[in-house]
Amino acid sequence: MNSKLDLPATDFRRPFQGWxxxxxxxxxxxxxxxxxxxxxLVMLANVTGDYGLVSxxxxxxxxxxxxxxxxxxxxxxxxxxxxxxxxxxxxxLLGAGCCVVLIATAGLFFGSGDDNAFVYVAGTYAALPDQxxxxxxxxxxxxxxxxxxxxxxxxxxxxxxGLIHESFVARLGENRAACVDAAAxxxxxxxxxxxxxxxxxxxxxxxxxxxxxxxxxxxxxxxTWARRASGSVLGAVAAHAAFxxxxxxxxxxxxxx
Numbered sequence: 572m573n574s575k576l577d578l579p580a581t582d583f584r585r586p587f588q589g590w591x592x593x594x595x596x597x598x599x600x601x602x603x604x605x606x607x608x609x610x611x612l613v614m615l616a617n618v619t620g621d622y623g624l625v626s627x628x629x630x631x632x633x634x635x636x637x638x639x640x641x642x643x644x645x646x647x648x649x650x651x652x653x654x655x656x657x658x659x660x661x662x663x664l665l666g667a668g669c670c671v672v673l674i675a676t677a678g679l680f681f682g683s684g685d686d687n688a689f690v691y692v693a694g695t696y697a698a699l700p701d702q703x704x705x706x707x708x709x710x711x712x713x714x715x716x717x718x719x720x721x722x723x724x725x726x727x728x729x730x731x732x733g734l735i736h737e738s739f740v741a742r743l744g745e746n747r748a749a750c751v752d753a754a755a756x757x758x759x760x761x762x763x764x765x766x767x768x769x770x771x772x773x774x775x776x777x778x779x780x781x782x783x784x785x786x787x788x789x790x791x792x793x794x795t796w797a798r799r800a801s802g803s804v805l806g807a808v809a810a811h812a813a814f815x816x817x818x819x820x821x822x823x824x825x826x827x828x
Contacts, residue, residue: 581641581643581644582640582641582643582644582647583639583640583641583644584638584639584640584641584644587639591639593644593647593737593738593740593741594738594741594742595738595739595742595743597738598735598738598739598751601635601730601734601735601738602735602755605632605635605730606755606758606759608628609625609628609632609759609762610759610761610762611762612624612625612628613625613762613763614762614766614768614773616695617695617762617763617767617768618768620695622695626718626722628726629722629723629725629726629727630722630726631726632726632727632729632730633725633726633729633730635729635730635734636648636650636729636730636733636734639734640734647737648729648733648734648736648737648804649732649733649737649798649802649803649804649805649807650729650733650803650804650805651802651803651804651805652803652805653803654801654802654803654805654806654809655800655801655802655803655806656801657800658797658799658800658801658802658806659797659800659801659803659805659806659809661797661800662793662794662796662797662798662800662801662806662807662809662810662813663797663809663810663812663813664813665793665796665797665810666790666793666794666797666809666810666811666812666813666814666817667813667814667816667817669786669789669790669793669814670790670813670814670815670817670818670821671817672786673688673689673786673790674689674817674818674821674825676782676786677689677690677782680778680779680782681779681782685767685769686776686779687779688763688764688765688779688782688783689818689821689822689826690826691764691767692763692764692818692822693822693826696715696822708823708824711823712819712820712823712824715819715822715823716815716816716819716820719812719815719816719818719819720812720815720816721812723811723815724808724809724811724812724815725808727756727811728794728798728804728807728808728811729804729808731752731753731755731756731791732752732791732794732795732798732804732807733804735751735752735755736748736749736751736752736795739751739752749792749795750792752791752795753787753788753789753791753792753795754788756787756788756791757784757785757787757788757791758784760783760784760787761780761783761784764779764780764783765779765780765783765784766780790814793810794807794810794811795807797809797810
């Protein structure tokens with residue numbers, strides 16, 4: 572067969588053809604490379620309070636599909652710039668709803684201590700003063716919301732719901748591939764909560780970590796639904812951004828007094 576007619580090969584740019592393809596091997600390589608690096612960077616940031624490198628890493632995640640893939644490859648991962656607005660809108664509601672469910676269950680099961688994921692995450696916002704007036708609170712909320720709605724949603728969704736998902740689809744099918752990328756997404760988020768820094772060292776919180784792992788897995792599946800409903804990975808980005816917006820709003824106006 573003429574290699575020019577080999578569609579899987581043309582999904583990747585010329586320098587990467589022969590090395591990478593939409594298959595399980597490529598998916599595992601990318602997961603190992605990016606997930607381990609990201610996990611380590613977040614754990615370091617939890618100690619230092621400086622998340623600058625984590626934001627840079629999200630930019631790298633967002634750029635990776637653009638660097639690796641041709642136009643046909645980008646279309647294959649769902650990088651469609653004209654998502655169905657109704658599906659994207661429902662995805663936004665679903666993403667925000669997932670966050671509300673997690674906020675409610677965190678409070679119900681773990682109270683207001685730092686076994687509560689949102690309390691712990693709020694504590695990692697080292698730049699925030701303990702007491703904020705209305706104007707300062709609004710400004711800081713806007714800054715953190717803008718960051719939270721851009722860097723991680725774009726980087727993670729192009730990577731997990733786009734590049735990683737498509738790498739497993741041919742062998743596993745859509746539903747199983749969605750479970751794989753959701754599981755990878757959930758495990759890497761244990762660096763944000765579950766394995767926590769408490770001054771003297773790292774501590775694993777078994778029940779909160781299990782709750783967080785399950786919550787992130789279910790939330791990732793919701794992002795996959797948003798991608799399908801909108802016909803674009805941008806629908807997943809919008810759903811993820813809505814989740815992060817709701818979380819930031821809760822941290823600033825629900826937890827902080």
